[in-house]
Amino acid sequence: MSSSYYSQNNHGPFEIFDAGDFDLESGGKLRGLKLAYATFGTLNADKSNTILFPTWYSGTSKILELAYVGPGRALDPDKYFIILVNQIGNGLSSSPSNTPAPFNAAAFPEISIGDDVRAQHRLVTNHFGIERLALVLGGSMGAQQSFEWAVRYPDAVARVAPIAGTARETAHNRLLVQTFIEAITGDPAFDGGWYAEGAVHRGLRAHARAFAASGFSQKLFNTRGWAGLGFTTPEDFVAGFVENHFLPQDPNNLLLLARKWRNGDASRHTGGDLAAALGAIKAKTAIIAIDEDVFFPPDDIEAEQKLIPGAALKRVSSIWGHLALFGVDPAWNAAVDSILSHLLATPA
Amino acid sequence: MSSSYYSQNNHGPFEIFDAGDFDLESGGKLRGLKLAYATFGTLNADKSNTILFPTWYSGTSKILELAYVGPGRALDPDKYFIILVNQIGNGLSSSPSNTPAPFNAAAFPEISIGDDVRAQHRLVTNHFGIERLALVLGGSMGAQQSFEWAVRYPDAVARVAPIAGTARETAHNRLLVQTFIEAITGDPAFDGGWYAEGAVHRGLRAHARAFAASGFSQKLFNTRGWAGLGFTTPEDFVAGFVENHFLPQDPNNLLLLARKWRNGDASRHTGGDLAAALGAIKAKTAIIAIDEDVFFPPDDIEAEQKLIPGAALKRVSSIWGHLALFGVDPAWNAAVDSILSHLLATPA
Numbered sequence: 101m102s103s104s105y106y107s108q109n110n111h112g113p114f115e116i117f118d119a120g121d122f123d124l125e126s127g128g129k130l131r132g133l134k135l136a137y138a139t140f141g142t143l144n145a146d147k148s149n150t151i152l153f154p155t156w157y158s159g160t161s162k163i164l165e166l167a168y169v170g171p172g173r174a175l176d177p178d179k180y181f182i183i184l185v186n187q188i189g190n191g192l193s194s195s196p197s198n199t200p201a202p203f204n205a206a207a208f209p210e211i212s213i214g215d216d217v218r219a220q221h222r223l224v225t226n227h228f229g230i231e232r233l234a235l236v237l238g239g240s241m242g243a244q245q246s247f248e249w250a251v252r253y254p255d256a257v258a259r260v261a262p263i264a265g266t267a268r269e270t271a272h273n274r275l276l277v278q279t280f281i282e283a284i285t286g287d288p289a290f291d292g293g294w295y296a297e298g299a300v301h302r303g304l305r306a307h308a309r310a311f312a313a314s315g316f317s318q319k320l321f322n323t324r325g326w327a328g329l330g331f332t333t334p335e336d337f338v339a340g341f342v343e344n345h346f347l348p349q350d351p352n353n354l355l356l357l358a359r360k361w362r363n364g365d366a367s368r369h370t371g372g373d374l375a376a377a378l379g380a381i382k383a384k385t386a387i388i389a390i391d392e393d394v395f396f397p398p399d400d401i402e403a404e405q406k407l408i409p410g411a412a413l414k415r416v417s418s419i420w421g422h423l424a425l426f427g428v429d430p431a432w433n434a435a436v437d438s439i440l441s442h443l444l445a446t447p448a
Numbered sequence: 449m450s451s452s453y454y455s456q457n458n459h460g461p462f463e464i465f466d467a468g469d470f471d472l473e474s475g476g477k478l479r480g481l482k483l484a485y486a487t488f489g490t491l492n493a494d495k496s497n498t499i500l501f502p503t504w505y506s507g508t509s510k511i512l513e514l515a516y517v518g519p520g521r522a523l524d525p526d527k528y529f530i531i532l533v534n535q536i537g538n539g540l541s542s543s544p545s546n547t548p549a550p551f552n553a554a555a556f557p558e559i560s561i562g563d564d565v566r567a568q569h570r571l572v573t574n575h576f577g578i579e580r581l582a583l584v585l586g587g588s589m590g591a592q593q594s595f596e597w598a599v600r601y602p603d604a605v606a607r608v609a610p611i612a613g614t615a616r617e618t619a620h621n622r623l624l625v626q627t628f629i630e631a632i633t634g635d636p637a638f639d640g641g642w643y644a645e646g647a648v649h650r651g652l653r654a655h656a657r658a659f660a661a662s663g664f665s666q667k668l669f670n671t672r673g674w675a676g677l678g679f680t681t682p683e684d685f686v687a688g689f690v691e692n693h694f695l696p697q698d699p700n701n702l703l704l705l706a707r708k709w710r711n712g713d714a715s716r717h718t719g720g721d722l723a724a725a726l727g728a729i730k731a732k733t734a735i736i737a738i739d740e741d742v743f744f745p746p747d748d749i750e751a752e753q754k755l756i757p758g759a760a761l762k763r764v765s766s767i768w769g770h771l772a773l774f775g776v777d778p779a780w781n782a783a784v785d786s787i788l789s790h791l792l793a794t795p796a
Contacts, residue, residue, distance in 0.1 A: 271682040272661070272669035279658050286654055288636040306634055310627050310658065313620070318745050321620035334619040394742070397666050 105348035106191035106198065111162040114138045114192060117223045128209040135223050136192035137161065137185040140169050141177035147230045151175060151182045152249070154220065156240040156425060157357050158349060161186050167427025174440035180234065185223065187216050187241065189356035196293075196352035205352050206293025213241070213364045217248040221256070235444060236383075237261035239425040240395065241357065244364040250381045251366045258448040260383040261440055264390050264422055267366035268374050270400050276314055277362040283307035284351050293352050300351045307354070308343040315342075317392035317421035325419045329428070378407035384448040385411035386439055390432075395422040414439045453696035454539035454546065459510040462486045462540060465571045476557040483571050484540035485509065485533040488517050489525035495578045499523060499530045500597070502568065504588040504773060505705050506697060509534050515775025522788035528582065533571065535564050535589065537704035544641075544700035553700050554641025561589070561712045565596040569604070583792060584731075585609035587773040588743065589705065592712040598729045599714045606796040608731040609788055612738050612770055615714035616722050618748050624662055625710040631655035632699050641700050648699045655702070656691040663690075665740035665769035673767045677776070726755035732796040733759035734787055738780075743770040762787045 108114065114136045122133040138161040143150065153164050153175070161184035169175045175182055186192040188211045196208035203209065224230045236249045236257050243265020250260040251267070266273070287303025289295055320326065321334055331337035346354070370376040387405045389398040398415050405413040416439075418424035418432040427433055456462065462484045470481040486509040491498065501512050501523070509532035517523045523530055534540040536559045544556035551557065572578045584597045584605050591613025598608040599615070614621070635651025637643055668674065669682055679685035694702070718724040735753045737746035746763050753761040764787075766772035766780040775781055 270666070270670045271672075272666040275657065275669065275682060275686065276661050279654070279661050282654050282657065283631075283634075286631075286634055286650065302634065306627070306630050309623065309630065313623050313627050314662070318618065318620040318742075318748070321623065322618045322748060324619075334623060338623065394666075400666070400670060 106195075106350075111160040111192055112138075114161055114186070117227050119219050119222045122215070122219060124209055125212045125214050126210045130188075130194060130209060130211075131203075132194075133188070133219055134194045135185060135188070135219055137183055137223065138165060139184070140165070140175075140182040141180050143181040143228065143230070147228075148232065148234060149180050150224070150228070150230050150233050151180045151235045151237070152185065152220065152224065152233050153182065153236075154185050154216065154238045154242045154245040155187045155190055156238065156242045157361055158190070158346065158354060160190055160192050163426065167425070167433065174437040174444060180444075183224070183228075185220050187245065187357070187360075188219065189353050189360065191350060191353050195350070196356055197350035208352065208356060211356060211360050213244045213248050213360060213366075214252065214368075216360075217245055217252055220245070220249075221253060224256075232256050232258055235259040235261060235440075237263065237440065238265070239263040240265045240422065241361050241364070243396075244361070244366075247366045247378075250383045250385070251369055251377050254380055254382040257383040259385070259443050259446070260381070261386045261388065261443055263388040263436065264393055264396050264401075264425055266364075266396055266400055267378060267404050269362060269364045273395060273400075274362050276395065277358050279310050280307050281355060281358045281362070283310050284355060290351060293355075295351065301347060304346050304349070304351060304354075305343050308346040309338055311346070312338045312342040314394040315421060315423045317394070317419050319392065319419045320421065323419065374404070375407045378404060379409065381408050381411075384443060384446050386443040387411055387413050388436060388439055389413060389415050390422060390424055391415050391417040392419060392421040454543075454698075459508040459540055460486075462509055462534070465575050467567050467570045470563070470567060472557055473560045473562050474558045478536075478542060478557060478559075479551075480542075481536070481567055482542045483533060483536070483567055485531055485571065486513060487532070488513070488523075488530040489528050491529040491576065491578070495576075496580070496582060497528050498572070498576070498578050498581050499528045499583045499585070500533065500568065500572065500581050501530065501584075502533050502564065502586045502590045502593040503535050503538055504586065504590045505709055506538070506694065506702060508538055508540050511774065515773075515781065522785040522792060528792075531572070531576075533568050535593065535705070535708075536567065537701050537708065539698060539701050543698070544704055545698035556700065556704060559704060559708050561592045561596050561708060561714075562600065562716075564708075565593055565600055568593070568597075569601060572604075580604050580606055583607040583609060583788075585611065585788065586613070587611040588613045588770065589709050589712070591744075592709070592714075595714045595726075598731045598733070599717055599725050602728055602730040605731040607733070607791050607794070608729070609734045609736065609791055611736040611784065612741055612744050612749075612773055614712075614744055614748055615726060615752050617710060617712045621743060621748075622710050624743065625706050627658050628655050629703060629706045629710070631658050632703060638699060641703075643699065649695060652694050652697070652699060652702075653691050656694040657686055659694070660686045660690040662742040663769060663771045665742070665767050667740065667767045668769065671767065722752070723755045726752060727757065729756050729759075732791060732794050734791040735759055735761050736784060736787055737761060737763045738770060738772055739763050739765040740767060740769040
């Protein structure tokens with residue numbers, strides 16, 4: 101399953117950037133690190149029109165394209181050079197599932213949000229020769245990467261728009277992600293990460309159901325908000341939408357991403373002082389929170405927004421909760437487009 | 449572990465009522481059904497001062513006593529005859545863990561909320577000779593039983609106070625409970641319910657973590673609200689408080705309770721018409737919701753309250769979320785006592 105799932109046919113077209121040998125924050129090394137990315141639009145002469153958009157948990161550049169990029173939208177390829185970059189471990193960039201032995205599968209090294217952002221920085225500077233990004237944005241783990249960009253490279257980020265995510269993991273979010281991890285590792289077929297292809301389907305299903313129980317708002321279930329997509333019962337929706345999303349994915353890939361998510365902490369740059377880390381951000385900042393988000397509740401996002409000089413917080417409601425990110429709620433996407441357009445029009 | 453956990457020493461003193469052979473809603477029969485209960489106070493001459501309080505998921509009469517009963521409180525043994533009754537499957541009343549073969553363990557029959565309430569009705573009428581209860585109250589699964597009492601025996605319930613629960617399971621709550629079930633059944637040591645004692649500890653731990661992730665509010669974790677209880681980290685709290693609570697319990701008992709919870713539906717009396725079921729309640733009704741409750745959000749509770757003639761809805765906030773029920777938040781308990789005192793003082 102996984103070998104065909106992570107294909108150009110399903111998720112392309114995408115390009116591959118070879119970032120070379122790459123020292124990891126964990127102390128290990130990733131040899132011949134590959135970043136998969138897709139671009140839209142044209143880089144302008146002074147290289148000032150680039151938007152960088154990294155992926156979220158279990159997503160690829162394809163869903164970002166479908167949900168956020170298009171003529172007349174905030175992310176308009178007629179105006180901007182848009183780079184959708186796949187995070188390490190998502191199956192398109194270097195991942196447990198596509199790395200040769202001996203560093204494949206369960207032997208793939210641990211990756212941090214900081215590793216992703218440093219690798220993306222190589223892509224942006226070494227490959228494209230871009231010194232400053234007009235905008236970095238992303239949802240969920242993409243928000244983690246966006247914050248990391250703004251903290252780590254304050255002069256390289258003109259604007260930043262983290263959506264439905266935090267710079268530092270909250271205790272509650274870590275607990276939630278831990279339950280997702282354990283749903284997979286608790287399947288005996290997982291076998292320490294050395295499973296036969298397709299064998300961990302029960303763990304992936306349990307993971308999907310745990311993800312669905314918090315990923316969507318309660319109201320979505322209780323108002324049958326998924327009926328418009330053709331689903332008939334809550335069970336039909338969870339299986340047809342969420343299990344269907346996760347079942348073809350590689351368990352080691354998901355675990356790598358989940359641990360990266362759980363360990364996200366931009367304050368490690370400042371010895372754990374989150375106010376110092378976020379206070380050093382120079383980018384024009386518009387943070388977007390989803391009112392119904394259980395993964396990243398607006399209150400937690402607001403607590404961080406207050407630490408960023410001049411940052412705006414925009415709350416947008418969706419009964420889809422955190423997973424409004426997927427592009428399933430046109431009204432939510434329209435509100436986000438409006439916020440992003442306004443941010444892009446702000447001098448920075 | 450489980451054999452010593454469900455003891456008079458830990459949860460007593462409690463009495464045993466033998467309800468005899470008992471026909472179940474599922475069509476099966478429970479032979480020699482035992483209900484464990486504890487009483488406080490004295491039944492008055494006209495038998496008009498009885499309060500019935502059934503247990504919640506994984507709880508026993510002991511925690512109800514500790515958290516809700518006492519002189520000067522709403523549930524005052526100097527004024528009322530208080531019956532704390534253990535629901536079927538909780539390890540004290542008839543349960544998979546204490547029933548002899550061949551109906552033990554995984555062979556114990558399925559039980560419904562309606563079965564519990566009919567068995568409790570036998571205790572109240574046959575054993576105590578009480579025709580009408582001054583108050584039926586309960587939290588969570590206890591709320592399910594309270595609603596069932598008021599719907600099934602409208603003339604036997606003068607007042608009802610369901611706390612943090614619904615008469616009919618919402619789709620979202622069913623999904624959540626399903627994830628709790630799967631955390632246990634997914635442990636290979638569970639072995640279809642025929643495990644060795646203590647063998648399913650990994651499943652019980654995973655179940656506890658999933659329960660904690662939604663049972664408490666996010667704010668509790670993010671403000672270290674558990675620090676006052678002596679816990680040091682979120683992991684220390686979840687292990688020391690929640691895993692510690694569930695680890696000594698019997699997995700088949702918990703699964704029986706969880707399935708009973710998941711299938712709760714007072715509208716089966718009226719062919720699925722919830723408005724008709726709740727509209728027939730005659731009891732003075734005060735429903736209590738916890739603002740931060742993820743299991744039973746106030747909006748869902750309010751939707752049912754509107755269907756009950758003259759019912760009041762009281763919302764009480766606690767960063768402990770659903771598990772404020774445990775008696776860990778004195779301010780929450782004081783507010784609940786006040787609501788219950790007012791209800792008890794209302795003629796009915």
